[in-house]
Amino acid sequence: MNDGSTGGASATIAARAYAVWVEDRPGVLNRVTSLFRRRGFNIESLSVGRARAPGVSRMTIVVLCDANTSRRLVEQLSRLVNVLRCDELTGTPSIRHELAMFKVSAAPEERTQVIQLATATGARIVDVALESVVVEATASPGRIDGLAEVLRPYGILEQVRTGLVSMARSAASVMTEPAPRQLPRRVTSAAEPDDGTGSV
Numbered sequence: 001m002n003d004g005s006t007g008g009a010s011a012t013i014a015a016r017a018y019a020v021w022v023e024d025r026p027g028v029l030n031r032v033t034s035l036f037r038r039r040g041f042n043i044e045s046l047s048v049g050r051a052r053a054p055g056v057s058r059m060t061i062v063v064l065c066d067a068n069t070s071r072r073l074v075e076q077l078s079r080l081v082n083v084l085r086c087d088e089l090t091g092t093p094s095i096r097h098e099l100a101m102f103k104v105s106a107a108p109e110e111r112t113q114v115i116q117l118a119t120a121t122g123a124r125i126v127d128v129a130l131e132s133v134v135v136e137a138t139a140s141p142g143r144i145d146g147l148a149e150v151l152r153p154y155g156i157l158e159q160v161r162t163g164l165v166s167m168a169r170s171a172a173s174v175m176t177e178p179a180p181r182q183l184p185r186r187v188t189s190a191a192e193p194d195d196g197t198g199s200v
Contacts, residue, residue, distance in 0.1 A: 019059070022083050049165075100138075
């Protein structure tokens with residue numbers, strides 16, 4: 001995507017993370033991802049979960065782009081229907097973790113080595129079978145990549161990663177979560193008494 005930038009720091013392509021609060025409604029995920037699709041961006045990772053406020057979900061989206069394009073993405077995301085708030089987390093001191101599980105080939109004579117290796121890297125064993133073990137880790141993407149590298153010689157049979165989740169550090173940087181928008185109640189006429197069950 002050509003954003004019209006002329007170079008310098010603003011043109012540096014980097015992985016940028018966004019926290020996007022949305023209303024819990026059908027079609028919202030498709031609406032958000034379609035914005036990136038229409039502009040030719042590949043989403044590096046996307047994770048969604050319930051926020052603190054009822055009826056609100058929080059997405060963490062990671063995309064490769066430059067600073068100028070990132071500012072426009074925040075503006076465009078913020079204008080989408082059902083999007084309550086969008087913040088870029090890239091320049092904010094934050095904790096960035098993802099969950100990963102690796103099913104590793106581990107014959108009985110190698111199992112002790114794999115278990116010791118997982119323990120040494122801060123991971124844990126969550127399942128042991130006759131010919132394999134499942135290693136689980138919660139850490140930064142870089143540490144997850146490092147764990148994958150040391151497990152690869154034993155043979156990774158299957159792996160799954162959740163994608164990045166991020167939270168700003170310190171009480172001073174805590175962002176107040178938005179509440180869902182309150183839709184107006186349908187106005188009833190005198191001939192149509194309101195029984196408390198009117199649609200919104």
